[in-house]
Amino acid sequence: MNPRTLLAGAVLALCATATPATDLLQVWQAARQHDPQGxxxxxxxxxxxxxxxQAAALWRPNLGLSASAGWANGQSQTNGAQFSALNSGLSDQANFSTSINGGTATRWALNARQPLYSPERRAQAAQLQVAAQASEHEWQLNQQDWMLQTTQRYMDVVQAERRLALVLQQQQAVDQALTEAKDRFALGDAPITDTHEAQARAQALAAEAIAARNALDMARQVLADVTGWPAENLQLQAPVRVVTGQAIEPLATWLQRAEQHSPVLKLQQAQVQSAQQDIDKYRASASPTLDLVAQASRERLGGSGDFGAAS
Incomplete structure (x- = not known):
């Protein structure tokens, strides 16, 4: 199994036991329905x-129909023809002449071709099959990357919330220290420098709190864009640690699973196969082919000429 899948699956498993709130699994489900990346x-x-x-269509019969119309001239002449007519005996010196000037010419043709044997076409079909499988591996890889991106956005919000909470706690403690420093200075128990130092620390934490709040708003907005939820209503539950009591499998086992199921490796293998089929396709381009061909057509020229109407 791909390590990315294991990481995302582990985070989802952690969220499944979280307290009632918006957990990572709910965020992922919302992203699947709203995020344009899906x-x-x-x-x-x-x-x-x-x-x-497309690969299957390469071996299907091809059917073509063509038609044309226009104007043309035609002339035919037969000399020394032999024919017999009733009560006129046998004649072997008959001449026949036909001419058409500016007549109407029409033509239609119907062609059908069924490939039976073609190494090049077979290589093309195999290459298309490999490309289709490669797109499936690429989709799996995109799904894993998408899941990890959603997880990262979720954790960005959780970390920003905790960062802001920590800064606010520090700010509260420094404010108390500032109040005590001012009181001690008023009583003459502390120098004014202690008050100035406490004031500087309080102002620095106030600026840090503003930055942490802005970072939280930005992280919430990014997550809101992919989930479709209002940013101000995002109340996330941080993942909790789940103790399974099971021993961790050896690294060799994980590597073996990655070699067998990794979409990255499968995609690269498909690219190698596609390149090999491309070589076979050009190698087979000069090979003989066998097609079953059928054709029906009709041509007609009609009009009038030197000897009257003719067609």
Whole structure:
């Protein structure tokens, strides 16, 4: 299994036991319905799946129909023809002449071709099948990256909330220290420098609190854009640690799973196969092919000429 999938799955498993609030699993479900990145990924997957139909279409019969019309002149002449007619005996010196000037010429043709044997076409079909499988691996990889991006955005908000809470706690403690310094100075128990130092620390923490609040607003807005939820209503639950009591599997086991199921490796293998099929395609371009061909056509020229109407 891909390490990215394991990481995202582990975070989702942690969120499944969180206290009632907006957890990572709910955020991921909302992102799948609202984030445009999902629609883009699905569109790419659907486009890749059409390559299987293209591969099958290479072996389907091709049907073509053509038609034309225009004006033409025609002339035909037959000399020394032999024919016999009733009560006129046999004649072997008959001449026939036909001419058409500016007649109407029409033509139509219907062609059908069924490929039977073609190494080049077979290589093209195999390459399209590999491309379709590669698009599926790419979709899986995009899904994992999308899940990790959503997880990162979720954790950015949680970390920004905790950062702001920590700064506010520090600010509260420094404000208390500033009040005590002022009181001690008023009583003559502390120098004015202690008050100035406490005042400087309080102002620095106030600026840090503003920066932390701005960072939280930005992180919430980014998460709101992908979930469709209002940023001001995002109340997230941080993941909690789940103790399973199970021993961690050896690293070799994880590496073996990654080699067997990693979309990255499968995508690279598909690219190698596609390159190999491309080589086979050009190697087979000069090979003989066998097609079953059928054709029906008709040509006609009609009009009038030197000897009257003719067609």
């Amino acid at each position: 629609a883009v990924s699905e569109a790419g997957r659907a486009a890749g799946a059409t390559r299987r139909e």
